[in-house]
Amino acid sequence: MPHLATPTSATHREIRQQPDAWRELRDLLAHRGPALREFLAPLLARDDLRIVLTGAGTSAFIGDIAGEALRRTLRRRVEPLATTDLVADPLGTLAEPLPVLLVSFGRSGNSPESSAATRVAEQVAPEVHHLVITCNAEGRLAREHADAPRSFVLLLPERTNDTGFAMTSSFSTMLLAVLLAFEPGRAGTVDALADAATSLLERSGEVEALLDGEPRRVVYLGSGPLRGLAQESALKLLELTAGRVAAFHDTPLGFRHGPKSVVDDRTLVVVLGSGDPYTARYDADIVAELRQDHPGRVVHLGAQDFPVPGLDDLDDGLRAVALATFAQLLALGASVRLGCTPDNPFPDGSVNRVVRGVRIHELPLP
CATH class of the missing domain: 3.40.50.10490 (Glucose-6-phosphate isomerase like protein; domain 1)
Known part of the structure; x- marks a missing residue:
C-alpha cells in the first residue's frame, strides 16, 4: 500500500x-x-x-x-x-x-x-x-x-x-x-510550537495508520479557536483527496444536534483537544459518548490517547498552529493512498491553486 x-x-x-x-x-x-x-x-x-x-x-x-x-x-x-x-x-x-x-x-x-x-x-x-x-x-x-x-x-x-x-x-x-x-511578547512560544510540530512529523506513520480502516468519512471537532482549525482540517482532506473522502467539521457540543448522524463504522472522528480545562470537559464528553455509542474510530488529539508534547501551557490559538500539522499529514496520507497527486489533485483544472472565474462587480453606492 x-x-x-x-x-x-x-x-x-x-x-x-x-x-x-x-x-x-x-x-x-x-x-x-x-x-x-x-x-x-x-x-x-x-x-x-x-x-x-x-x-x-x-x-x-x-x-x-x-x-x-x-x-x-x-x-x-x-x-x-x-x-x-x-x-x-x-x-x-x-x-x-x-x-x-x-x-x-x-x-x-x-x-x-x-x-x-x-x-x-x-x-x-x-x-x-x-x-x-x-x-x-x-x-x-x-x-x-x-x-x-x-x-x-x-x-x-x-x-x-x-x-x-x-x-x-x-x-x-x-x-x-x-x-x-x-502579542509580540509571545515570540518565546515559537520553539515549543516547532518542537510540537516536529514530534507530529516524527509520528507521521502513526497518523497515517489511522487510515488503515479506509474511512470514507472524517469528522473534525473543535471548540473556540479550534473550531476554525476543524474547518481547515476538513478542507485540507477534501482538497488533497479531490473530494473522494467526505470531510465534515463541527464543535463537540454542536455535533450532537443532527450532524452526528454521519458517523458509521467507516467514520474517523478527530476531536481537537482544547488546552482550556473548562472547554476540555466538553471534548472529553463527546469522545466518551462516541466511543460508547458508535463503531467508528475516535482520536482525541492533544490528549491522553494522542498527546502532543509542549502544548500544555499554550492557549488554543497557538495550539492550532502546531495541531494543523496532524491534519495536513492525515490529508497527505489519504491523498497518496487514493492514488491522487498531492501537488495537483485536480489535473482537469476544475479546482485551482489560485481561484479562477470570479467576476468582481462594481459596487453601486447611494
Missing part, C-alpha cells in the same frame, strides 16, 4: 518545513517588529476600532482561529470576515460606521476577492487601515499596499509561498504571524 509522499513532493516538503519557517518568522518579526508596533499602536489606542480579519478559503479560517484567540487576550472587538462575504455584501458586513483595521491574509495575494475586499472596504467604511500578511512579494495584494499611506505589508519568509495545491506552511505561518503581531 502506498505511503506518505516522498520528499520530492512539494506538499510533503512544505508540511515538513513548518518548524523552520516559524523560527524564521520569529527572526523576521524581531527585525520588523518595531515598525509594525509603530503602525498598530495608535490604532489599538482607539476604543471604536473594529479589527476585521479577512481572507478566502483557508486564509479565511486563519481569521476564524485568530479572531477567537485575540478577542480573549486583547479584550476588544476582533472579528473574522471572509473576503467572499465582504465582497458579496459589503453594505451588510460593514454596516456599522466605525473605523476598520482590515487584516488581509493571502498566500499568493492574487485571489480576485483579496484586492476587491480592500477596495470595497475603502468605499463603505468611514476610515480603513490595512495590515497585509502575505507570502508573496510579487502578489497583487502586496504590490497594491506596499507604498499606501495607511497600509503595512508584512511579507513572510519566501519559503512559505507554498507551490503545492493546498496551503500548508503558508496557513500555519500566517496564523502564527497575526497572533505574534498583536
Whole structure:
C-alpha cells in the first residue's frame, strides 16, 4: 500500500518545513517588529476600532482561529470576515460606521476577492487601515499596499509561498504571524510550537495508520479557536483527496444536534483537544459518548490517547498552529493512498491553486 509522499513532493516538503519557517518568522518579526508596533499602536489606542480579519478559503479560517484567540487576550472587538462575504455584501458586513483595521491574509495575494475586499472596504467604511500578511512579494495584494499611506505589508519568509495545491506552511505561518503581531511578547512560544510540530512529523506513520480502516468519512471537532482549525482540517482532506473522502467539521457540543448522524463504522472522528480545562470537559464528553455509542474510530488529539508534547501551557490559538500539522499529514496520507497527486489533485483544472472565474462587480453606492 502506498505511503506518505516522498520528499520530492512539494506538499510533503512544505508540511515538513513548518518548524523552520516559524523560527524564521520569529527572526523576521524581531527585525520588523518595531515598525509594525509603530503602525498598530495608535490604532489599538482607539476604543471604536473594529479589527476585521479577512481572507478566502483557508486564509479565511486563519481569521476564524485568530479572531477567537485575540478577542480573549486583547479584550476588544476582533472579528473574522471572509473576503467572499465582504465582497458579496459589503453594505451588510460593514454596516456599522466605525473605523476598520482590515487584516488581509493571502498566500499568493492574487485571489480576485483579496484586492476587491480592500477596495470595497475603502468605499463603505468611514476610515480603513490595512495590515497585509502575505507570502508573496510579487502578489497583487502586496504590490497594491506596499507604498499606501495607511497600509503595512508584512511579507513572510519566501519559503512559505507554498507551490503545492493546498496551503500548508503558508496557513500555519500566517496564523502564527497575526497572533505574534498583536502579542509580540509571545515570540518565546515559537520553539515549543516547532518542537510540537516536529514530534507530529516524527509520528507521521502513526497518523497515517489511522487510515488503515479506509474511512470514507472524517469528522473534525473543535471548540473556540479550534473550531476554525476543524474547518481547515476538513478542507485540507477534501482538497488533497479531490473530494473522494467526505470531510465534515463541527464543535463537540454542536455535533450532537443532527450532524452526528454521519458517523458509521467507516467514520474517523478527530476531536481537537482544547488546552482550556473548562472547554476540555466538553471534548472529553463527546469522545466518551462516541466511543460508547458508535463503531467508528475516535482520536482525541492533544490528549491522553494522542498527546502532543509542549502544548500544555499554550492557549488554543497557538495550539492550532502546531495541531494543523496532524491534519495536513492525515490529508497527505489519504491523498497518496487514493492514488491522487498531492501537488495537483485536480489535473482537469476544475479546482485551482489560485481561484479562477470570479467576476468582481462594481459596487453601486447611494
